[in-house]
Amino acid sequence: MRRGDRLFELIEVLRRSRHPISAEVIGEQLEVSKRTVYRDIAALMAQNVPIRGEAGIGYVLEPGFHMPPLMLTLDEIEAAVLGAQWVATRGEPELANAAANLISKLEAIAPSGSETFFDAPSTNVAPVEPPKEGLDSSRIRAAIRNRNKIWISYRDDKGSTSERTIWPLLLGYRDAGRIIASWCELRSAFRYFRTERINAANVLRDRIPQRMDLLRAEWQKAMASEREKYMAPKAVTRHEDP
Template sequence: MRKADRLFQIVQLLRRSSRPVTAEAMAAELETSKRSVYRDIAALMGQRVPIRGEAGVGYVLDTGFDMPPLMLTSDEIEAAVLGAQWVAGRGDPALARAARDLIAKIAATVPERLRPMVLEPAVSTPSWNVLPEAIDMAAVRHAIHGARKVALHYRDEKEAESRRTVWPFQIAYRDTTRIVLAWCEMRDDFRMFRTDRVLDATVLEDRYPARPAPLRARWRAEMTARYGDAH
């Protein structure tokens, strides 16, 4: 690995970690020696990259530092293209358009030698046809971001219909269906709603008395307690 690439990877490694990273851990990931990592850290500090830490303890990258957004490795490009392909085939119309636009922007801005990885990728996702829905998923996404309640007219697997107010906090994807994870006021508990079974949905002006992130954390904790870490 060239030194320039190694310096870039060190910054990336520190940026994605929420805890101090030791030189030993960096050396193992970069397949180099700790001595090389120490030299690279010193070189980065010399270039005024805001790295803090010391040998034997670990290093952190101060918040607010970023590199030019288009300095992508070939693996990062393939990861971005694969993710965008997946969203283009499975996301709601607004997300699908955004994913296709993202692929086009990546292709237009990466160096010429990397462009074939975008236009002729070695990775792809299988075709996927979502079941018909009577719900605006873009509106649900906006409701989640705004912590707004949603009124649902829902038909369950036994064909029983109900009307309920929910606090949506996440959208999940399963095979050919999408799932809205929410707190249900009627059941006073977490519930999962298949979007193809929603007969009607209205985003309300009322905000629910929580934030999506804590609700997601509570839901994950409950699922782990019920089903274990494999869930």
């Protein structure tokens, strides 16, 4: 759980309790240590959240406290709507629907006077034809979150086909299509795979054996090395397979 989400949940735990609640009980509910609870409560109190109590006795949230509404400037609303529009026109159905829902939620919390940003926005994203893919991008995103390997049958730019087992790290969205940044077991190197060139694919039960943060750090280091190598006189070229 991200720290911001945990702080919100901590406030909700205190809000539900009518009596002082100990750090131990809070920690059990949030699945964190007492030390983390103490640190989070101190952070909330520093932000003027009215929490009373102390270690060894318990904590209580003073009545009448409400989380402040999300305050967005007009530029922030426009930026968020524009970004959501881009995803709505270029994401797979699941992500496109989520983007449309996000726009609706933004409209619900937007300050008075910002209606035109939704009814008649001053910015827009041109529609594009959805790419043809051999593997639904929502499954790729799920595989990345769950650290699953993916087997693919891949066609290169010359039409040759090969079978690969990849460790997906990141799914990149472009106007022209989508690309998977991965570790390729066959090449023993980081590679990019264009989703429209995937003939067939299967998300495997096999898990990626390395921590994702460490693997991404290795990938970023490798990409930085490539940028330095190709910065001059020609542009950086990604290693699309083969």
